[in-house]
Amino acid sequence: MLFGVGLGLGWLVGNPELGERFSDLYQVAEAVLSEDAPSWPPSARATARPDAGPPADAGPPGDAAPAEDQPPRPLLPTDLPDRPGYRARAGEHEGLVYLEAVLGDASFDDPLPLVVLLHGRGGSADLPGGPFLDLSHPVRVIAPQAPDPLGDGWQWLPVRVGSGLVDRLSATLFDTASRLARFLRSLDLPMDGRPIVTGFSQGGLLTLSLALHHDDVVGAALPLAAWLPPPLEPTYRRDDLYFPRIRSLHGTADTIIPPEPTVELFARLQDLGFDVDLATFEGVEHRMSPEMDALFHEWLDEAVCAAVGDEEGLFAAQVRAAELQGLAPPARDAGPPRLPDGALLPLPDGALPDGALLDGALPDGAAPDAGAR
Numbered sequence: 001m002l003f004g005v006g007l008g009l010g011w012l013v014g015n016p017e018l019g020e021r022f023s024d025l026y027q028v029a030e031a032v033l034s035e036d037a038p039s040w041p042p043s044a045r046a047t048a049r050p051d052a053g054p055p056a057d058a059g060p061p062g063d064a065a066p067a068e069d070q071p072p073r074p075l076l077p078t079d080l081p082d083r084p085g086y087r088a089r090a091g092e093h094e095g096l097v098y099l100e101a102v103l104g105d106a107s108f109d110d111p112l113p114l115v116v117l118l119h120g121r122g123g124s125a126d127l128p129g130g131p132f133l134d135l136s137h138p139v140r141v142i143a144p145q146a147p148d149p150l151g152d153g154w155q156w157l158p159v160r161v162g163s164g165l166v167d168r169l170s171a172t173l174f175d176t177a178s179r180l181a182r183f184l185r186s187l188d189l190p191m192d193g194r195p196i197v198t199g200f201s202q203g204g205l206l207t208l209s210l211a212l213h214h215d216d217v218v219g220a221a222l223p224l225a226a227w228l229p230p231p232l233e234p235t236y237r238r239d240d241l242y243f244p245r246i247r248s249l250h251g252t253a254d255t256i257i258p259p260e261p262t263v264e265l266f267a268r269l270q271d272l273g274f275d276v277d278l279a280t281f282e283g284v285e286h287r288m289s290p291e292m293d294a295l296f297h298e299w300l301d302e303a304v305c306a307a308v309g310d311e312e313g314l315f316a317a318q319v320r321a322a323e324l325q326g327l328a329p330p331a332r333d334a335g336p337p338r339l340p341d342g343a344l345l346p347l348p349d350g351a352l353p354d355g356a357l358l359d360g361a362l363p364d365g366a367a368p369d370a371g372a373r
Contacts, residue, residue, distance in 0.1 A: 076125060076145065088127055094183045096144045099125045104138025111190035112140040113307035115300070118180075118199030118206050119146065122153040131297035135304050136313040140189065144180070156202050170231040177209035184217040193307030194219030194244070196300070201225050201257065201286065204248075211244050212274075218244045220303035222296065225250055225286055227262045237273040246276045247299040249292045251284025279325060295324045 075097050080088040088101040089108070106112055117128055125145035132141060146154035157172045159165065184195055197218050199207040204226025211221035212234055221244050237243065248266065250259045259280055266278040281292055288296070298321035305313035318330045 077127070081127070093187055094179070096147060096183055097125070098142050098144040099127060100189075101128055101141045101143075102138065103128065103132060103141065104135070106138035106140075108140075109190065110138070111192050112138055113193060113304045114189065114191040114195045115139050115141045115304075116184065116195050116197045117141055117143040118156070118197070118203030119143070119154070120199070120201035120203050121155045121157070122150050123203075124153050131293045131300065135297075135301050136310065136317070137304050137308050139304055140191065142187070142189075142195075144183065156206060166229050167231065170229045173205055173209055173229065174213065174232060177206050177214060180206060181210060181214035181217050196220045196222070196303045196307065198222035198224065198296075198300070199226070200288070208246070208248075211246050215241055215243045219307055220244050221246045222299055222303070223248045224288065224292075224296070225254055225257055227257050228265055233265065233268070234272065234274075243274055245303070246274065248276070248278045249281065249288070249296060250278065251281050251286065251289070251292075253283050254286045256286035291324070295321060298324060 076090045076099060078090075080090065080099070082088070085105065086101065086103055087108070088099060091098050091100055100108070102108055102110075102112065115128070115132070117126075117132075119125060125143040128141040128143065132139075146156040148155050148158050156176050157169070159168050159172050195217060197207045197210050198221070199205075201224070204223035205228065207221050207223040208226055208228045209232060211218045211223075212228070213232070223246065226248060246269070248262070250257075250262050252259055263278060263280070266276050269276045279292075279295055281289055284292065298317050302314055302317035302321065305311075305317055315330070315332060322329050
C-alpha cells in the first residue's frame with residue numbers, strides 16, 4: 001500500500017479508524033527512538049584505532065546526564081591520526097562539529113569523493129575504519145556529530161517514546177534532515193561528485209530522508225538498519241529530478257527497527273521507479289555483521305568509483321557485490337551518470353531545481369509534499 005507524503009501531521013491521530021492499521025508502525029517508531037543497542041560505527045569511547053571494526057558486544061549508551069561537578073566532556077576526540085594514507089582533523093560548520101578524515105594517498109586540499117557518515121542515537125562522531133578502508137580511490141569522510149547530548153553520547157532526534165509518535169518522529173526527522181542538507185550545501189570542501197551519505201539506525205533514517213527529500217545533495221545513499229515513517233514516504237517519483245541510488249542493509253532478527261516495514265517500504269519505492277536495493281541478513285540483530293560489512297564495502301566502493309567516473313572500478317565493485325549476495329554477475333553498462341563537483345542534471349524547461357522548496361523546517365501542522373517541490 002502507498003502512504004501519502006502530503007498529509008498533515010495530525011493524519012494518524014485524526015483518523016482513529018487507521019489506528020489498528022498502523023499499530024505496528026507506532027511500535028517501530030517507538031523502538032527507533034528508544035533503542036539501547038550500540039551504535040555503528042563505534043564511538044570514539046569504544047576504540048581509538050581507525051582500523052578497528054565495531055565491537056561485537058559493546059554496552060548500550062547510558063541515558064544519565066553527567067554530574068554537574070564533573071568537567072565537561074570534549075566534543076570530539078583530540079588524538080587524531082596524521083600519517084600517510086590516513087589523516088584526520090576536526091571542524092565546525094553551521095553549528096555542527098565534525099571529524100574529517102582523508103583515507104588514501106591524498107591531501108585535505110584534493111578534490112575527493114565525499115562520504116558523509118551519520119552515527120546512531122546515543123553515539124558520536126568517530127573515525128572511519130573497517131569497511132571504509134582500502135577503497136579503489138582516496139576519499140574524504142565527514143562525520144558530523146548530533147547536536148543534542150544523550151547520556152555519554154549524542155542524538156539527532158530529541159523525541160521521546162509515547163503513543164501517536166509517528167507524526168512527531170516525521171516532523172523532527174524532516175527538520176533535522178533539512179538542517180543536514182543546508183550543512184552539506186554550504187560545506188566548502190573540494191569534492192568529486194555529490195556526497196555519498198550513509199548512517200546506521202537513527203543515522204540511517206536521516207540518510208533515507210536526505211536521499212528522498214534533498215536529493216540535490218546526495219549522489220548515493222547507504223542507509224543501514226533504517227526505516228522511514230509513512231508521512232515522509234513519497235507517493236510517486238518525479239522524472240525531472242535526479243534521485244540517488246539507495247542501497248540498504250538490515251538484519252532479520254533486528255528487534256529495535258524490525259525489518260518487515262523496511263522490506264515493504266523498499267518494495268513500494270521500487271514500484272515507483274526509485275533505484276533501490278535492500279539486502280537482509282538472516283539472524284542478525286541491530287548491528288553490522290562481518291558479512292554486512294563486506295557488502296557495504298563493495299557498495300561504498302561502487303559509489304566512490306561512480307563519483308570519480310571510474311567505470312571499470314564501478315563494474316568490478318558491482319561484480320563483487322553480486323558474488324557476496326549469491327547473485328548472477330550484472331550486465332556490463334556505464335553505471336549511473338557522474339555529476340562532477342556537485343552539478344545538477346539538466347532539468348526540463350520550467351522545472352524546479354530539486355530541493356528548492358525543502359530547505360527549511362516542517363511547517364506547523366503539515367507534512368512535506370514531494371509533489372509540491
